[in-house]
Amino acid sequence: MDDKLNLRRCIENLSLNPGAEMVRYGRAKKDILSLAQGEGDMPTPDFIMEGVRKAMMAGKTFYGPVLGYEEVRQEVSNYYTRLYNINMPTNRIFMTGSGTTAMHFALNALLDKGDEVVALTPIWKNLLGAVELAQAKFREVALRETEGQWQLDMDRLISACTKKTKVILITTPSNPAGWVMSREEMQVLLEFARSQGIWIVSDEVYGRIIYDRPHAPSFLEVAESEDRLFIINSFSKAWAMTGWRMGWLVGPAQSENAIRDIALYNNLCPPSLTQYAAMEALRHGEPFIRQQLDLWQSNMDFLFKRFETIDRIHAVCPQSTFYAFFRVENEPDCLTLARRLIDEAGLSLAPGCAFGKIGTGYMRLCFAVSQKKLDEAVDRLEKALK
Numbered sequence: 557m558d559d560k561l562n563l564r565r566c567i568e569n570l571s572l573n574p575g576a577e578m579v580r581y582g583r584a585k586k587d588i589l590s591l592a593q594g595e596g597d598m599p600t601p602d603f604i605m606e607g608v609r610k611a612m613m614a615g616k617t618f619y620g621p622v623l624g625y626e627e628v629r630q631e632v633s634n635y636y637t638r639l640y641n642i643n644m645p646t647n648r649i650f651m652t653g654s655g656t657t658a659m660h661f662a663l664n665a666l667l668d669k670g671d672e673v674v675a676l677t678p679i680w681k682n683l684l685g686a687v688e689l690a691q692a693k694f695r696e697v698a699l700r701e702t703e704g705q706w707q708l709d710m711d712r713l714i715s716a717c718t719k720k721t722k723v724i725l726i727t728t729p730s731n732p733a734g735w736v737m738s739r740e741e742m743q744v745l746l747e748f749a750r751s752q753g754i755w756i757v758s759d760e761v762y763g764r765i766i767y768d769r770p771h772a773p774s775f776l777e778v779a780e781s782e783d784r785l786f787i788i789n790s791f792s793k794a795w796a797m798t799g800w801r802m803g804w805l806v807g808p809a810q811s812e813n814a815i816r817d818i819a820l821y822n823n824l825c826p827p828s829l830t831q832y833a834a835m836e837a838l839r840h841g842e843p844f845i846r847q848q849l850d851l852w853q854s855n856m857d858f859l860f861k862r863f864e865t866i867d868r869i870h871a872v873c874p875q876s877t878f879y880a881f882f883r884v885e886n887e888p889d890c891l892t893l894a895r896r897l898i899d900e901a902g903l904s905l906a907p908g909c910a911f912g913k914i915g916t917g918y919m920r921l922c923f924a925v926s927q928k929k930l931d932e933a934v935d936r937l938e939k940a941l942k
Contacts, residue, residue: 566691573681575910578894582904590904591933594731595798596878596924598851600833601844604795607836608829620828622819623812624651624804628831631838632804639770640777647809648781650819651826651834655761655790655803659686661822662757662786662805663723665814667692672720676713677912678881680731683759684912687725694725698914699735705872706735714748723755729762729772732881732911732920734874736766739773746778746785755784761803764794764845766876767853782808793878794845795837802830848924852878855923855930862934868941878924881908881915884941888917901940903933 575592582588611617623629629646636644652658659682667673669691675684677696687694697716699706717724724745728737749756756775763772779785790803807815819825856873859880863869871882887893890907897903908918923930 566688570685570688573685573910574891574894575681575906578891578898578904578907578910581895582898585898585902587902588898588904589902589929589933589936591922591925591930592904592906592920594793594879594922596796596848596852596922597926597929598796598848598924600796600800601841603840603844604797604833604836607833611829611832616828616832618828620825620831622816622825624649624826625828625831628835631835635838636776640774642776644776644806645809647812648806650805650807650812650815651831652803652805652819653823653826653830654801655759655788655792656682656686657801657823658788658790658803658805659683659757659759660689661815661818662788662807663687663690663692664818665807665811666723666755666757666786668722670720671722672718673723673725674713674716674721675725675912676708676727678730678733678908678915678918679725679727679912680759681910681912683725683727692722696912696914698912699730699733701872706730706733708735708737708741710741710744713745717748717752717754721752721754723757724749725757725759727759727761729760729766729876731759731762731877732879732906732908732915732918733872734877734879734881736772736875739778742773742775743778746775746783749784753784755786757786757788759788761788761790761793762877763789765849765852765878767849767856768875772876776806782810784808786811791834791837794848795834795841796844796848797833797837800830800833802826802834852924855925855927856880858927859921859923859930859934862931862938866934866938866941878922880921880923881911881918882921883918890915890917890919893919897937897940901936903936903940905937 906920908915
């Protein structure tokens with residue numbers, strides 16, 4: 557008897573996610589110290605919890621509007637005004653049940669079967685998986701690690717686009733590399749995309765996790781309101797809300813009906829209570845963001861001083877995010893190394909191949925944890941590499 561389930565071919569042909577595979581492998585072991593996932597160990601602050609309590613008492617436990625409550629969308633608009641001095645009408649803001657959901661909504665609005673996406677790598681594997689689920693194809697264009705920093709070759713990125721290219725997919729700041737696209741680079745890429753009728757989809761989830769300025773540049777600072785541009789954002793990282801699953805999407809006002817239709821047939825509406833928690837995060841979250849940044853800056857300084865004492869590790873200090881993305885000398889197979897670290901050192905890290913071809917030979921370590929845990933992790937790593 558044929559035991560196949562006759563699933564969609566694009567499901568059966570999805571490329572593997574080595575990062576998720578290693579997380580599952582590590583969870584099956586005992587006494588594993590995991591710095592593989594993209595979250596810290598600081599709990600969601602009380603003032604956000606209070607937002608949920610208030611919403612519950614106000615009866616916000618029913619279905620809400622498909623694209624989010626108007627007052628929550630307005631709070632996102634206020635946030636953009638405070639941060640970027642941008643006038644953002646609420647008909648361009650769509651609340652979603654996570655940043656990942658926002659990415660799926662954007663790509664499903666844009667991509668037909670066989671369309672081409674040019675993706676700047678290294679990039680979170682789930683974003684490429686979203687392209688595959690939309691039955692489109694992606695082409696990788698990698699950043700280059702030169703002179704102790706990650707750099708974009710704009711000519712290579714532009715040259716990779718063809719007549720079939722529908723979307724340029726960017727993550728800035730970059731997970732996992734911590735690279736940040738400049739406003740000048742955004743302007744150049746945007747002008748090229750306009751000239752070719754190509755959409756830019758920019759994942760800007762880590763825009764507040766930057767150490768030398770209040771925020772990273774955003775395409776919204778250089779774009780016109782009706783440019784072919786979608787911006788992905790999330791409450792997960794900057795506000796310690798990974799488990800709450802709340803994000804938002806910014807697009808042209810003309811895309812509102814399309815996103816509404818996709819959302820309606822996907823999950824009907826974003827979670828009501830979580831939206832009000834997110835509203836409190838936007839209104840009162842700045843001191844908490846600064847508190848986290850102080851901790852992560854200290855952790856980054858500590859980590860890279862430790863790395864300097866380990867000869868086989870070569871790391872670029874990130875401009876942004878809370879990740880160290882590093883190469884290990886004489887370890888070309890990062891997946892084998894990731895498995896060995898779990899088995900022999902009880903340490904779970906994300907293999908670099910989970911972020912595109914450029915990541916082969918790299919590992920990603922999340923340093924948004926206590927310094928005690930970070931110290932123990934580096935001890936285990938150093939011992940395993942001897």
